[in-house]
Amino acid sequence: MRDGRWIWLRLAWRNLWRQKRRTAIQLAVVAGSVLIALWYNNLARGMYAAMIRDGVRSGSGHIGIYHPNYLSDRLVRQTVAPDGLIDELRKLDHVVAVMPRVMLPGVARSSYELLPVAIVGADLDTEQAINPILDAKRLVAGRLPSPGKRTVQAVVGARFAERLHLRVGSKFVFNAQNADGELIATAMRVAGIVRTGLQEIDEGTLLVWRQDAAKLLGRPGHAHEIAVLLDRPNSIAELLPEVQARAAARGAKAFRWEEAMPGLASGIRMDYAFLQAIVFVIFVLVAIGTVNILVMAVLERIREFGILRALGMERRQIGWLVLNEAVLVSLLGVAIGALLGFAATWYTWKYGIDLSEMMGGGSVEMEGVLVEPIMRATWDWAGMARLTGVLLLLSIAAALYPLRLVLRVGPADAVRHY
Amino acid sequence: MMNNETVPAIELSDVSKFYQQGDTTVHAVDHVDLTLQRGAFATLAGPSGSGKTTLLNLIGGLDQPDTGTIRIDGETTTGLSDRELTRLRLHKIGFIFQAYNLIPVLTALENAEFVLLLQRRPADERQARVRALFAELGLEGLEHRLPTQLSGGQQQRVAVARAVAPEPAIVLADEPTANLDSQTSANLLEMMHRLNREQGVTFLFSTHDPAVIEQADRVIRMHDGRIVDDERR
Numbered sequence: 127m128r129d130g131r132w133i134w135l136r137l138a139w140r141n142l143w144r145q146k147r148r149t150a151i152q153l154a155v156v157a158g159s160v161l162i163a164l165w166y167n168n169l170a171r172g173m174y175a176a177m178i179r180d181g182v183r184s185g186s187g188h189i190g191i192y193h194p195n196y197l198s199d200r201l202v203r204q205t206v207a208p209d210g211l212i213d214e215l216r217k218l219d220h221v222v223a224v225m226p227r228v229m230l231p232g233v234a235r236s237s238y239e240l241l242p243v244a245i246v247g248a249d250l251d252t253e254q255a256i257n258p259i260l261d262a263k264r265l266v267a268g269r270l271p272s273p274g275k276r277t278v279q280a281v282v283g284a285r286f287a288e289r290l291h292l293r294v295g296s297k298f299v300f301n302a303q304n305a306d307g308e309l310i311a312t313a314m315r316v317a318g319i320v321r322t323g324l325q326e327i328d329e330g331t332l333l334v335w336r337q338d339a340a341k342l343l344g345r346p347g348h349a350h351e352i353a354v355l356l357d358r359p360n361s362i363a364e365l366l367p368e369v370q371a372r373a374a375a376r377g378a379k380a381f382r383w384e385e386a387m388p389g390l391a392s393g394i395r396m397d398y399a400f401l402q403a404i405v406f407v408i409f410v411l412v413a414i415g416t417v418n419i420l421v422m423a424v425l426e427r428i429r430e431f432g433i434l435r436a437l438g439m440e441r442r443q444i445g446w447l448v449l450n451e452a453v454l455v456s457l458l459g460v461a462i463g464a465l466l467g468f469a470a471t472w473y474t475w476k477y478g479i480d481l482s483e484m485m486g487g488g489s490v491e492m493e494g495v496l497v498e499p500i501m502r503a504t505w506d507w508a509g510m511a512r513l514t515g516v517l518l519l520l521s522i523a524a525a526l527y528p529l530r531l532v533l534r535v536g537p538a539d540a541v542r543h544y
Numbered sequence: 545m546m547n548n549e550t551v552p553a554i555e556l557s558d559v560s561k562f563y564q565q566g567d568t569t570v571h572a573v574d575h576v577d578l579t580l581q582r583g584a585f586a587t588l589a590g591p592s593g594s595g596k597t598t599l600l601n602l603i604g605g606l607d608q609p610d611t612g613t614i615r616i617d618g619e620t621t622t623g624l625s626d627r628e629l630t631r632l633r634l635h636k637i638g639f640i641f642q643a644y645n646l647i648p649v650l651t652a653l654e655n656a657e658f659v660l661l662l663q664r665r666p667a668d669e670r671q672a673r674v675r676a677l678f679a680e681l682g683l684e685g686l687e688h689r690l691p692t693q694l695s696g697g698q699q700q701r702v703a704v705a706r707a708v709a710p711e712p713a714i715v716l717a718d719e720p721t722a723n724l725d726s727q728t729s730a731n732l733l734e735m736m737h738r739l740n741r742e743q744g745v746t747f748l749f750s751t752h753d754p755a756v757i758e759q760a761d762r763v764i765r766m767h768d769g770r771i772v773d774d775e776r777r
């Protein structure tokens with residue numbers, strides 16, 4: 127100690143390694159909890175990002191345009207007349223794709239069975255590259271239909287085909303009420319069959335060309351949903367006013383995906399709240415453990431502190447020493463944990479964790495969204511900073527009670543025998 | 545440092561300390577008057593329970609008396625706040641405890657300069673002072689050992705160096721040789737006595753050991769909390 131300046135820190139540092147095992151345990155506990163918290167957070171965030179990515183592709187887009195009441199009423203007559211809106215939107219910055227869709231619920235019937243279904247009319251050429259439902263690997267038979275055939279061609283779900291005993295090329299009948307309330311019945315032909323693992327798609331959805339669906343609806347050119355896909359979620363705020371203005375000019379309304387797909391949004395919110403609760407419980411346990419370890423460490427050294435007091439050290443100097451020790455362990459543990467958390471995040475960010483074995487192959491359904499069975503972490507810097515900050519604060523707060531014990535030590539404790 | 549010829553190192557007048565034990569009051573220290581001049585080499589002797597430790601703790605400001613006043617180097621310690629008392633200990637009193645004196649994570653040298661460090665003395669002064677004392681006390685070559693790597697006698701010598709280094713008004717030692725064998729304790733006493741003669745360090749120590757009492761220039765005998773004999777040689 128040639129130099130007195132860093133004496134507290136150096137004393138604290140050396141004191142840490144007096145009880146190597148205890149300090150190692152404490153470090154492991156703090157580092158382990160930070161590792162778990164950071165990694166868990168980044169994996170979950172990565173999963174949410176995947177759910178949103180796939181959800182907006184098969185659903186509302188980042189921004190969805192609807193008849194103002196369509197999302198609550200879902201009436202077939204609540205359509206939007208795009209009138210050039212689609213081309214306008216496609217020209218905007220940040221817009222990756224615009225996917226207008228027609229929805230027409232009804233009943234499908236073969237000679238074997240009758241099933242409630244919904245027609246989704248879409249620009250199948252555009253959607254093929256974007257919508258995970260139309261991914262080529264899910265098309266188990268046939269191919270995408272061609273538009274404008276005399277008998278409307280549809281891509282149907284595999285369960286639907288089984289229950290109605292249909293194959294590629296088979297015909298069935300579709301009954302519905304059109305936008306004017308008139309009953310319609312039309313023959314349709316199976317062009318392709320998809321298997322997604324989503325009950326709603328595999329049993330209850332018929333994919334057809336948009337113009338075919340609009341004709342059945344009785345509103346040529348109209349759509350119920352115009353899904354606007356952006357380059358990234360952060361562009362929503364920037365683009366929403368622009369899109370909103372253009373939608374309003376046609377008597378329609380633009381919604382963020384969270385409003386258009388509240389189930390997905392609240393599912394993610396609840397999952398994240400659950401994660402935070404778990405991490406918080408872990409952190410509290412770590413803090414309680416830290417209090418215990420520190421109290422033990424302090425009680426063992428009452429005599430030593432008494433001698434320091436007798437030699438002329440002030441209460442607050444000894445308190446400062448112990449605080450230095452506690453902060454040092456916390457910082458070290460958090461630093462180790464953060465490094466491990468980075469490493470784990472990096473690995474799962476780069477390579478991902480393939481869950482397809484565990485999930486029995488194919489895709490995973492989460493909150494009604496098809497997600498690739500590869501978990502990939504993302505770098506949630508703000509979340510990581512928050513989590514490490516909270517743990518640091520907690521473990522320093524955990525030093526306060528032992529600190530109170532230390533501050534009570536008087537010089538007479540140097541000569542008392544324990 | 546100017547009037548230390550006239551001001552005694554310690555002055556006690558009418559100092560008492562009582563402990564309540566059940567129904568009876570133990571008069572651990574019972575109305576004691578005592579003056580010790582600078583440069584003294586005095587011992588507190590007396591049977592077990594006679595009040596030696598209690599008296600040393602009162603003088604050292606580790607405890608507060610129930611009656612009387614204590615002056616260290618002319619400064620009254622009774623009624624001082626915890627902080628003022630801490631400052632007084634830091635600057636005027638050296639302590640040597642019976643055992644486990646040293647801070648386990650500091651080397652011999654670091655232990656010896658610890659009080660100087662608390663006093664914020666400059667590094668070169670600390671070094672010079674402690675090196676000289678290590679030479680005096682035969683501790684050369686042990687500077688960088690940790691306390692666990694030192695014998696009991698060596699540990700006590702480091703404690704002596706630490707107590708003496710800041711040149712306090714008085715060094716208090718409660719049975720400093722109690723855990724040492726007779727040869728080692730004779731050695732330690734000899735070194736303390738030499739520091740007393742050559743550097744004028746004032747010592748007050750307690751002991752049971754007749755061989756140690758033999759070394760002292762002044763023997764203060766206690767019994768039941770009272771001073772019963774005060775012999776100067």
Ligand SMILES: Nc1ncnc2c1ncn2[C@@H]1O[C@H](COP(=O)(O)OP(=O)(O)OP(=O)(O)O)[C@@H](O)[C@H]1O
Binds near residue numbers: 565572591595596597
């Ligand atoms: N904290 C205390 N509480 C109650 N009684 C005490 C306390 N400290 C000392 N005493 C009593 O005061 C008396 C003096 O004790 P003290 O320790 O000063 O004696 P001593 O001369 O140092 O004895 P020894 O030679 O055994 O160290 C004893 O009767 C002891 O029991």
Ligand SMILES: [Mg+2]
Binds near residue numbers: 596597
């Ligand atoms: Mg005693």
